[in-house]
Amino acid sequence: MVDAHADSRTRILDAAEAIVQARGVPALTLESAARDAGISKGGLLYHYASKEALLAAMLGRLAEVMEADFAATLAAQPEGRGRAARALLASALKEPVAACVLQDRAAAVFLAAFHHDPALLDPVRAVFARMRAAIAADGLPPGVGQAIMCATDGLFMVHVFGLYTLTPAELADLRAALERLLETGR
Amino acid sequence: MVDAHADSRTRILDAAEAIVQARGVPALTLESAARDAGISKGGLLYHYASKEALLAAMLGRLAEVMEADFAATLAAQPEGRGRAARALLASALKEPVAACVLQDRAAAVFLAAFHHDPALLDPVRAVFARMRAAIAADGLPPGVGQAIMCATDGLFMVHVFGLYTLTPAELADLRAALERLLETGR
DNA sequence: GTTGAAAAACCGTCCGGACGGTATAGTTAC
DNA sequence: GTAACTATACCGTCCGGACGGTTTTTCAAC
Numbered sequence: 001m002v003d004a005h006a007d008s009r010t011r012i013l014d015a016a017e018a019i020v021q022a023r024g025v026p027a028l029t030l031e032s033a034a035r036d037a038g039i040s041k042g043g044l045l046y047h048y049a050s051k052e053a054l055l056a057a058m059l060g061r062l063a064e065v066m067e068a069d070f071a072a073t074l075a076a077q078p079e080g081r082g083r084a085a086r087a088l089l090a091s092a093l094k095e096p097v098a099a100c101v102l103q104d105r106a107a108a109v110f111l112a113a114f115h116h117d118p119a120l121l122d123p124v125r126a127v128f129a130r131m132r133a134a135i136a137a138d139g140l141p142p143g144v145g146q147a148i149m150c151a152t153d154g155l156f157m158v159h160v161f162g163l164y165t166l167t168p169a170e171l172a173d174l175r176a177a178l179e180r181l182l183e184t185g186r
Numbered sequence: 187m188v189d190a191h192a193d194s195r196t197r198i199l200d201a202a203e204a205i206v207q208a209r210g211v212p213a214l215t216l217e218s219a220a221r222d223a224g225i226s227k228g229g230l231l232y233h234y235a236s237k238e239a240l241l242a243a244m245l246g247r248l249a250e251v252m253e254a255d256f257a258a259t260l261a262a263q264p265e266g267r268g269r270a271a272r273a274l275l276a277s278a279l280k281e282p283v284a285a286c287v288l289q290d291r292a293a294a295v296f297l298a299a300f301h302h303d304p305a306l307l308d309p310v311r312a313v314f315a316r317m318r319a320a321i322a323a324d325g326l327p328p329g330v331g332q333a334i335m336c337a338t339d340g341l342f343m344v345h346v347f348g349l350y351t352l353t354p355a356e357l358a359d360l361r362a363a364l365e366r367l368l369e370t371g372r
Numbered sequence: 373g374t375t376g377a378a379a380a381a382c383c384g385t386c387c388g389g390a391c392g393g394t395a396t397a398g399t400t401a402c
Numbered sequence: 403g404t405a406a407c408t409a410t411a412c413c414g415t416c417c418g419g420a421c422g423g424t425t426t427t428t429c430a431a432c
Contacts, residue, residue: 008406025301029391040408041393047406051392114347115211115301121347128349143359146352147337147367150360153349154340161300161307163314163339166332173329174336181333181367194381215417228421229382237418 009047011037013058020108025115030054055113055120062109063123069102070131082182084134085148089182092152093175100159107160141184148178195233197223199244206294211301216240241299241306248295249309255288256317268368270320271334275368278338279361286345293346327370334364 015036019028030051034044048054074087106124113120135145151174158164166174192200201222205214216237220230234240260273292310299306321331337360344350352360 024304030393031391040410042395042409043407045393049393110347111300114297118210118348121349125349132350141363143356143361143363146356146360147363150338150340150344151333151336152340153343154336154338157339157343157346158336160343161296162304163307163311164318170329170332174332175329177327177329177333177367177370180370181363184363184366216419217417225381226383227419228384231419232380232382235419 008037008039008043009057012039012044012047012054013061016054016058016112017105017108020112021104025112028112052116052120055116058109059113059120059123062106063127065102066106066124066127067130070127074134081139082145084131084138085140085145085182088131088135088149088152089175089178092155093171103156103159106156110160140182144181144184147181151178194223194225194229195243198225198230198233198240199247202240202244202298203291203294206298207290211298214298238302238306241302244295245299245306245309248292249313251288252292252310252313253316256313260320267325268331270317270324271326271331271368274317274321274335274338275361275364278341279357289342289345292342296346326368330367330370333367337364 012033016028016033019032019036030044031041033054034041037044044054048057069091070087073091074084077083077086077090110121110124131149132146135149138145155166158166198219202214202219205218205222216230217227219240220227223230230240234243255277256273259277260270263269263272263276296307296310317335318332321335324331341352344352
């Protein structure tokens with residue numbers, strides 16, 4: 001379930017994420033996280049002194065991963081107008097394999113942290129703020145970048161709550177429509 | 187807090203929604219809902235035999251309200267191509283007063299139900315399915331309607347989790363960009 | 373139009389269980 | 403000798419739900 005060779009702290013975080021993904025937020029208890037990480041409850045509390053500390057660490061790691069993913073996707077885009085918006089699209093619509101990995105992790109951590117205390121989301125709020133800044137400085141007509149960001153956020157929410165699923169064809173059409181929007185005003 | 191003259195069942199549902207909005211999902215207990223509804227815990231359990239039954243009722247009512255709101259907004263749009271998409275936009279971006287009322291209620295019920303059991307969301311999934319069908323039959327180029335729906339869903343999520351807030355000016359730009367998208371291919 | 377009984381609406385208390393957190397005594401590896 | 407644990411026991415709290423009893427409403431029979 002969790003890589004037994006990773007160091008304890010990462011094993012705990014991995015186990016906690018996996019529990020939320022597999023069995024929902026209520027299933028994440030200190031005991032279950034410790035057990036799945038192959039550690040005792042006391043051992044977990046040695047590393048994370050409270051459940052809140054554990055959740056904060058999960059959030060911190062998620063924020064780092066999101067930031068890194070965005071930066072990497074951004075770097076992979078050709079320079080020029082709309083680069084940040086294109087990065088968002090690429091990140092939200094990348095191929096199925098390992099695509100949803102980040103989304104699923106984000107969903108799990110999101111929900112667990114928000115349930116305990118909405119203020120725990122602050123690190124990811126900071127990431128979103130930086131993304132918004134990048135979008136605003138993207139050289140696109142006003143509103144276009146934000147529209148694309150909202151659309152990718154919407155895809156995320158639809159996925160988190162399982163509201164509906166888009167067929168690959170629908171996804172392709174969606175992508176095409178958003179890319180056309182990206183070209184408006186050129 | 188809750189209209190004392192409404193009948194007990196609606197008072198209970200109102201109280202439960204208000205609790206989640208004001209103090210979060212964990213604060214919603216049978217006791218707190220009963221107290222705020224001006225009833226005893228036993229009395230609440232007379233109407234809703236379990237917490238799950240209470241949540242299911244909250245979801246059912248939300249689904250009705252969403253359906254009615256969409257139908258009303260749809261009817262208010264001029265006929266013709268893109269009508270459903272325009273209704274979505276109008277509903278998601280209507281004026282501040284009482285605008286977020288539905289969104290806030292939806293957020294509260296959403297989170298509470300999902301936390302207890304994701305399957306409870308089925309009624310609203312059905313509403314989303316009907317919206318998607320309306321969008322698909324809207325006469326717009328492929329992907330455009332779905333893009334607008336995703337954008338409004340994204341606005342909803344951003345609001346639910348308080349990820350960031352758009353200034354009125356940004357909202358206006360966003361609306362303009364999405365309306366321009368609506369006109370593509372005409 | 374009174375009565376009387378059933379049905380509906382509701383009260384208040386109790387219990388079993390789970391969870392977060394504490395405490396402690398001991399163990400292993402460096 | 404110190405960091406990194408294990409194992410276990412325990413505490414206080416809270417929650418969902420069950421239960422038995424009580425008041426209020428309804429409504430038919432007389």
